[in-house]
Amino acid sequence: MAVFAFEPLVPADLEFNEHDVPVSALYQDSYHPADGPLGQARRVFLQGNGLPERWRGRSQFTICETGFGLGASFLATWQAWRQDPQRSQRLHFVSVEAHPFRQADLATLYARLPEQLQAQAQELLATWPILVPGIHRLELDGGRVTLTLAFGQAETMMRELQCHADAFYLDGFAPRGNPAMWSRSVLGQLVRLAAPGATAASWCCAGQVRRDLASVGFEVEKVPGAGGKWCTIRARLRPHLGRRGSVPPQQGRxxxxxxxxxxxxxxxxxxxxxxxxxxxxxxxxxxxxxxHQGHRLAAISPVFALDDAPLARLSRNAVLHAWQGWKDLPEAARPRRVGTLVFGQAGNSDADIQQALEHLALDQGWVQWLDREQGSALAGVPLQGGGLYFPQGMVVNPGxxxxxxxxxxxxxxxxxxxxxxxxxxxxxxxxxxxxxxxxxxxxxxxxxxxxxxxxxxxxxxxxxxxMPRLAAMQRLAGQVTYLSAEQALTRGEVTLSGQGYILPVGPQGQVIGSTYERFGESAQASSQGHQQNIEKVSAMLADPAVAVATPEQGWAGWRCALSxxxxxxxxxxxxxxxxxxxxxxxxxxxxxxxxxxxxxxxxxxxxxxxxxxxxxxxxxx
Ligand SMILES: Cc1cc2nc3c(=O)[nH]c(=O)nc-3n(C[C@H](O)[C@H](O)[C@H](O)COP(=O)(O)OP(=O)(O)OC[C@H]3O[C@@H](n4cnc5c(N)ncnc54)[C@H](O)[C@@H]3O)c2cc1C
Ligand SMILES: C[S@@+](CC[C@H](N)C(=O)[O-])C[C@H]1O[C@@H](n2cnc3c(N)ncnc32)[C@H](O)[C@@H]1O
Structure with a gap:
């Protein structure tokens, strides 16, 4: 199975130069020219890719960018697209960024943007993800615009992306200080990601970049700018290159x-x-x-691994995706973010976990260590020990x-x-x-x-x-137990998760779970199963849980899993x-x-x- 060499994500630090232009101390370069970010976006990237004309009349148009920065090119593109009555039905924007800005810094930067960009800037700000490595999918403009952000080094993340890009915005810092962004391997990935007829544009005219673009498969043109003071690159994918999806056109529903x-x-x-x-x-x-009839409440609980193994990385992607996609559902169906406190990570000591946390340097908005006192304060009852707290943990009524x-x-x-x-x-x-x-x-x-x-x-x-792997799938019956509000084992608005789990108390009481019956013939709640649940969750609490539940105080179902x-x-x-x-x-x-x-x-x-x-x-x- 694929193993990722973990690369911690280092956010950008917001600084300005003497012309009040945001700069990167890391790369000793500015994010945009002194006359502002929007002129360059329109002149170089939109015009350089034949936009807005090329998206007209199409069902969708996909743009892939290297270097999201403050998202100025994205916002300028989104605005141009909105203003064009002949725009494509959908706009997809994909961008790679090794050092994303923190939300508070983006807010500072966006406050300086012109009034006509504010609506889009504020919408983006409101959905800005927490800064953890991997792919984040945001839906904007009522779902008509998607923004796929790949947080991580371009050398790694360009290989992880998949799209059919019609246009590329090449916008790293100047190659002298930022060679990784213009490497042949990064430029080579453009061809893999390109749809037939794709174009590329950049403000960077460096001879090496032009030669490398040509060698990977583009026809490259150097275009003088106004007054001959600067020049830009415009490139077009060679005619035999580029690919569409492998799924044939739809037949039937x-x-x-x-x-x-x-x-x-x-x-x-x-x-x-x-x-x-x-x-x-x-x-x-x-x-x-x-x-899920009668299943009152269930948890969306993230997974952690000391080495950020695929299950943990997938869980991060999936949990954040679920929130982005479902946060605006009607209240009864919408997940509620309550946070999850996770105990006992596969036999690892607390010290190992804390050391791994330091190494992974994941945003505290994703995971942080809470000691026993902090955890107990959150749960509203004394706990056995400390654990990993995921503020993004959710609960939802699955039915x-x-x-x-x-x-x-x-x-x-x-x-x-x-x-x-x-x-x-x-x-x-x-x-x-x-x-x-x-x-x-x-x-x-x-x-x-x-x-x-x-x-x-x-x-x-x-x-x-x-499909031998799937054929080895196991079916396990299981049940959850319902406790009345008076019997509730915790008071705080948080899920506790260890061998079993305790969900926050709701109007119908508290849900705890769950059992795993490997050889069960039917899925039915029993008093014995309830007792097992009570014993399981007791391991997380300082004082053992004492509660009795009758068989009907619960829900039972099946789950199918691979090893x-x-x-x-x-x-x-x-x-x-x-x-x-x-x-x-x-x-x-x-x-x-x-x-x-x-x-x-x-x-x-x-x-x-x-x-x-x-x-x-x-x-x-
Ligand atoms: C006690 C318990 C507690 C759980 N708690 C949580 C939790 O807190 N959080 C969480 O994320 N998950 C939880 N789960 C797991 C979760 O319920 C499962 O992962 C999920 O239900 C799997 O969904 P599914 O659609 O794959 O399967 P199912 O919900 O089993 O749906 C499969 C459907 O396929 C139908 N089907 C089968 N054969 C055919 C056919 N030939 N034609 C048409 N339809 C067919 C079946 O009738 C069934 O309705 C829990 C599970 C249990 C048992
Ligand atoms: C000129 S700025 C991009 C400006 C941006 N397009 C905008 O509209 O605001 C260059 C960006 O490339 C990012 N970057 C530099 N090296 C990178 C790398 N190796 N992988 C991914 N991103 C990188 C920087 O962090 C910076 O945000």
Whole structure:
């Protein structure tokens, strides 16, 4: 599996030079010319890439930038796009940045921007992510504009990105002080990321940059600027280069098999982008919230690893993505940010964890160490020890969330058990009910049927395309326990998570969990299971929990997991269009939106919201 050499993220320190222009002490260079950032953005990057003309009449247009800086070029582009009545339906902007500004510093910088950019600047500021390495996907302008930020060194992150860029803005600091930003390996990645006909522009005219751009696959032109004082680069990808997505044009509605968290999120992600979806699941007879009926509250809890292993990195991406995507849902379905205090990291001592925290230098807005007193103050009761506190931890009512996701005018829900038959045309599948009737022929199918995810495929297909990793998926029953407000074990607005978990008290009392039944035949709450939950959570508390719950005071269900706890999300190899979303284990709420956005990005040729090495680790095998 892919292992990342961890690179801590070092934010930018805001400083100004004698002309009041923001400068980087690290690179001894200014972020923009003395006459302001917007003139350069329009003159060099927009005009240099033939914009706004080139995005006119298109369904979407994708721009990839090296060096986000203060985002001035992004804001100028977004503004030009908004002002153009013939603009593309969507604008995707992808940018790499090794030293992002802190939100407070961006606020200072944006206060100096002209009035006509303020609305966009403030919207960006409000969604600005916490500064942790990896890919962050922001949706702006009602979802019509996406901003994909890759925080990390360009040499690493350009390799992790995937998009079909129509235009590039090359905007590192001057090559003399910032050679890494103009290296042949970074420029070479532009070709991998380019759509046919892509262009590139830069204020930097250095001979070496022009030669390297030419050698990786661009036709490069040096363009004199006004008055001949400066020149810019304009480049065009050579005609035989550039690529489009590998997914053939859509035939039939998108079909989603399974209406649990995995399926509902995939259906929602496409329906909200205007794509009609058919969702099939026999459980729908019990209502849209069937898979989590009676499950009052569940947690979205981040994972930590001393070496920032793929599961931890994925969890960071997924949890932040879930917040970005779901924070504006109606209140009943919306996750609530309460923070999660995590104890006992896989047998590592507190000292090891604190040392790793220092090395990883992750933003405190993501994770910080709390000692016993600090943790106890947060929980409102004395705790056994200290732990890792994740301020981004959330809780949500999973039934209300699933029901909301499925309740969309472009989603049709059918209470049918279905299976797949190979269709007449390549990559087209027939979705059949138990009577063998074909309900829909489609080349966009999501298999989100948890433990049944392989058995919905034809035997002959599985014989030719075995997926041993998925076949080893385990199904585990489990239950949560409900305590009344009087029985509640904590008082604070925080989730405690160790061997078991304690969620914050709500109007209906408190949820604690959960059990793992490896060989269970059915998923049913029992008094014995409740007792196990009470014992598990006691390990986190200074005073052992004493509570009694009757069987009906709880909820029981299934989870399916692989031994490495990574989920499966991706196209079945060799089957573009056949997407598998399964093995979500105990973290269905964390994984479901990221997987759904990944599927939507493949289908709609949008930038991929996940690092390439992580994406590879998750494909069905
Ligand atoms: C006790 C307990 C507590 C949990 N707490 C949390 C928590 O706090 N946070 C968290 O993130 N996760 C939690 N989980 C895990 C979470 O519930 C799962 O990860 C999640 O439900 C998995 O979603 P899914 O859509 O993959 O599967 P499911 O919800 O099982 O949905 C799969 C659906 O596929 C349907 N299906 C099967 N075969 C077919 C077919 N042939 N045709 C059509 N449909 C089919 C099934 O009917 C089912 O409805 C908990 C799980 C349990 C058991
Ligand atoms: C000239 S500024 C970009 C200005 C920006 N385009 C704007 O509109 O505000 C150059 C940016 O490149 C970033 N940078 C420098 N070296 C980098 C590297 N190796 N990887 C990623 N980003 C880098 C700097 O931190 C800086 O923000």
């Amino acid at each position: 998108v079909v989603v098999m399974g209406a649990g968290l995995a399926g509902a999120a995939c259906a929602w992600a496409l329906a909200r982008k205007g794509v009609p979806v058919l969702v099939c699941d026999p459980a729908l007879r019990r209502g849209l919230d069937a898979t 209300a969330l699933v029901a909301h996701l499925l309740d969309h005018p472009l989603i049709q829900c059918l209470p049918e058990q279905v299976s797949l038959r190979v269709g007449q045309e390549p990559n087209v599948w027939e979705v059949c009910n138990q009577q063998g009737e074909c309900l829909e022929s489609s080349n966009r199918v999501v298999i989100a049927a948890a433990a049944q995810s392989l058995s919905v495929l034809p035997d002959e297909f599985l014989a030719q395309h075995p 490495d706890h990574l989920p499966v999300m991706g196209f079945v190899p060799g089957q573009p269009g056949l997407f598998m979303a399964a093995a979500y284990g105990s973290r269905g709420l964390s994984w479901s939106l990221l997987a759904a956005s990944l599927f939507a990005a493949y289908c709609l040729e949008e930038p991929i919201p996940l690092e390439r090495r992580l994406e590879q680790a998750l494909i069905p095998r």
